[in-house]
Amino acid sequence: MRGSSRAAAKSGLGALAEVIGSIDPMALADQLFAAATTVDGNATLRRALTDPSRDGAAKDALARRLFGGKVSDQATHVIAVLAGQRWAEERDLTDTIREFGVEAIAENADRxxxxxxxxxxxxxxxxxxxxxxxxxxxxxxxxxxxxxxxxxxxxxxxxxxxxxxxxxxxxxxxxxxxxxxxxxxxxxxxxxxxxxxQLTAVVTSATELGGAERVRLSESLANLYGRPIQIQSILDPAVVGGLKVQVGDEVIDGTIARKIDGARRHFGA
Known part of the structure; x- marks a missing residue:
């Protein structure tokens, strides 16, 4: 999402925090997902709730009229606060409503x-x-x-x-x-x-990582990125040996397969 949408989503987090303790998070998630689907499926409504030329208070009020009584007061409040923000793209609003649904499910699991x-x-x-x-x-x-x-x-x-x-x-x-x-x-x-x-590192290897190896790798990556690292393993015999580590968009490829491919390209094989 572009700058204005990121700021809008950040503003909406406060509304989510306000209500998350007063409702079953799973129920809140279901209602947010349903609302996002409704808005996504109605181009006229989507444009009305994200029109940058329209006053934020008016969009907030519109969302409350539309969703009040159809979902809980808590879900209505979150949707209305989000609608009242400024969005760079129409879909950013519904994507954020869904993300808040995911946050609600994560809250339930965390509890x-x-x-x-x-x-x-x-x-x-x-x-x-x-x-x-x-x-x-x-x-x-x-x-x-x-x-x-x-x-x-x-x-x-x-x-x-x-x-x-x-x-x-x-x-x-x-x-x-x-x-x-x-x-x-x-x-x-x-x-x-x-x-x-924390961050998640997706580690691809030819054989299962041992417990000590996972600990050492996690500690090394934590030192590199300055945050705790969760290791998620993928087994792929095609890598032959070594490790491929992906953290976000960054990839550290130390596999033997990659080195072989590099040698082949070097010698024109």
């Missing part, structure tokens, strides 16, 4: 002491989808039935993952068709990592 578990489960779900072509096709087919996708995810995860993980996965597969599923899940993981005050 229950299972936020790290949700992060791990969501990461594993992303890897399973990525490595299973039939499942990936079923969940990313733009012509697919959203209800069917949600039911499939629920069947896959309901007995194996926390309710927050299931809720996030269901929301991800039902997200806007112009966004890749892996990008949506990565966004959720980033939000959870930030909430936990």
């Amino acid at each position: 229950a002491g299972r936020l790290q578990g949700v992060e791990d489960e969501l990461f594993r779900f992303e890897r399973i989808v990525d490595s299973t072509p039939a499942l990936r096709d079923a969940l990313t087919n733009r012509q697919g039935d959203l209800k069917g996708k949600a039911e499939l995810v629920t069947r896959l995860l309901s007995d194996k993952a926390a309710p927050e993980t299931v809720a996030l996965a269901v929301q991800a597969v039902g997200s806007r068709s112009d966004r890749r599923l892996d990008a949506v899940l990565d966004g959720y993981l980033d939000l959870i990592a930030k909430r936990r005050g």
Whole structure:
């Protein structure tokens, strides 16, 4: 998001903080997700709530009239405060409403002491989808039935993952068709990592990292980035040896496969 939208989202966090303690966070998340879907599906409404030439108080009042009585007072307040801000792009408003829904789910998991578990489960779900072509096709087919996708995810995860993980996965597969599923899940993981005050390092290796090796790597990366690091592992025999480490957009590739490819290019093989 561009500058004005980032500032708008930051302003809205105060409204979320005001209400999060007075409502079931999972219920709040459901209501925020539903509101975002409603606004996304109505171009006229979306433009009215994000029109930069319109007074913020008027947009706030419009949101309260539209959503008051249809969702909780808490959800209405959050949506109205966000609508009253200035947005660089129309979709930034609904993307932020959804992000606040994710924040509410993370709050619920945090209260229950299972936020790290949700992060791990969501990461594993992303890897399973990525490595299973039939499942990936079923969940990313733009012509697919959203209800069917949600039911499939629920069947896959309901007995194996926390309710927050299931809720996030269901929301991800039902997200806007112009966004890749892996990008949506990565966004959720980033939000959870930030909430936990840490960064996530995705480490690709040919064999499973040992406990001591994970600790040393985590400590080294923490020293490099100045923040605690959560290690998420991916096994890929194609790397042969060494490690590929990705933290955000930064990639440190020390794999043997990369060195072999470099040598081939050097010698024109």
